Amino acid sequence: MSIKVTPSGQACGASVTNIDLTQPLDAATITAVRTAWLEHHVLTFPDQVLSNDELERFSQYFGHFGDDPFIAPIKGRKHIIAVKRTAGETAPIFAETWHTDWSFQAKPPAGTCLYGITIPATGGDTLYANQHLALAEMPTALRDKIKDKVAIHSAQRGYSNDGLYGKSDQGGDRSMDIRPSDSALKTQQHPLIRQHRETGEAGIFGCFGYIMGIEGMADDKAAELLMELHQWQTQEQFQYRHQWQPNMLVMWDNRSVLHRATGGYEGHDRLLHRITVAD
Numbered sequence: 001m002s003i004k005v006t007p008s009g010q011a012c013g014a015s016v017t018n019i020d021l022t023q024p025l026d027a028a029t030i031t032a033v034r035t036a037w038l039e040h041h042v043l044t045f046p047d048q049v050l051s052n053d054e055l056e057r058f059s060q061y062f063g064h065f066g067d068d069p070f071i072a073p074i075k076g077r078k079h080i081i082a083v084k085r086t087a088g089e090t091a092p093i094f095a096e097t098w099h100t101d102w103s104f105q106a107k108p109p110a111g112t113c114l115y116g117i118t119i120p121a122t123g124g125d126t127l128y129a130n131q132h133l134a135l136a137e138m139p140t141a142l143r144d145k146i147k148d149k150v151a152i153h154s155a156q157r158g159y160s161n162d163g164l165y166g167k168s169d170q171g172g173d174r175s176m177d178i179r180p181s182d183s184a185l186k187t188q189q190h191p192l193i194r195q196h197r198e199t200g201e202a203g204i205f206g207c208f209g210y211i212m213g214i215e216g217m218a219d220d221k222a223a224e225l226l227m228e229l230h231q232w233q234t235q236e237q238f239q240y241r242h243q244w245q246p247n248m249l250v251m252w253d254n255r256s257v258l259h260r261a262t263g264g265y266e267g268h269d270r271l272l273h274r275i276t277v278a279d
C-alpha cells in the first residue's frame with residue numbers, strides 16, 4: 001500500500017493519506033513522505049490518533065531532535081513542547097507574526113512537526129508562505145536589492161527579557177511555558193537568499209521579525225528593505241491556509257516556508273504538541 005498525496009491546490013501544502021503513523025514506517029514509505037515533503041513543503045496527515053511516543057518516532061525519520069530554546073518541554077519529555085491556549089486567556093496569540101522557526105540559530109531546524117490535540121471548531125488556522133515561489137516570482141528590481149545580502153537574525157524581539165514574550169508577558173495569563181532570557185540577544189547571520197540543503201533550490205530565508213538587520217547596511221535602510229521584502233514574500237498568492245482538525249499532524253519545511261498563527265477561537269481551549277527536527 002503506497003501513500004496517497006493530495007496537493008492543497010494552493011501555493012504549497014498537500015494532504016497525506018493511506019498511511020498509519022501508529023505503526024513503524026518502512027524505508028520506502030519514509031522516502032515517499034520525504035519526497036512529498038520536499039515537493040509540497042507542508043504535509044498534513046489527518047485522522048492520526050498518536051501517542052507522544054508515536055509522534056516522536058515519526059519525527060525521527062526525518063532528522064534528529066532540534067534544539068528548542070525559550071520554551072520548556074512538557075513533563076516527562078525532552079523534545080515536545082505544548083502550543084496551548086486556554087478558553088479565557090487574554091495574552092496575545094503566540095507566534096502571530098511571520099517567521100521560520102528558530103532562524104536565529106547557527107543551524108536552524110529543517111522541519112517542525114505540530115500535532116493537533118484540542119482543536120476549536122473554527123479559527124486558529126496556520127498560514128504558510130512558499131519562499132521558493134516568492135523568490136521565483138520576485139521582480140528583478142527587488143531581487144537585485146536582496147541578492148548577496150546577509151541577514152542578521154536574533155530572537156531578541158520575541159524572547160529577550162524586553163521582548164514580546166519577555167518580563168511583561170510573564171506577568172500575564174499566558175499558559176505556554178515560555179522562558180525568556182538575555183541569551184536571545186545573540187545574533188546569527190544567514191544569507192537572505194539561501195539554497196535548500198536537500199533540493200538545492202533557492203529561496204528567501206527568514207523575514208523581518210527574527211531578522212534584525214542586514215550586514216553592512218544602516219539600520220533604517222535595512223528596515224526599509226526588510227519591510228519591502230516582507231510585503232512581497234507574505235502575499236496571499238504564495239500562501240497555503242491550513243485548517244486544523246483534532247488528531248491531525250502537520251510537518252513543514254522551515255527551509256522553504258514562512259508560517260504564522262492566527263486567532264479567532266476566543267472562548268475555546270486549544271492544544272498542540274510540537275517537535276522540531278534538526279537539519
Ligand SMILES: [Fe+2]
Pocket residue numbers: 095099100101259
Ligand atoms: Fe513557528
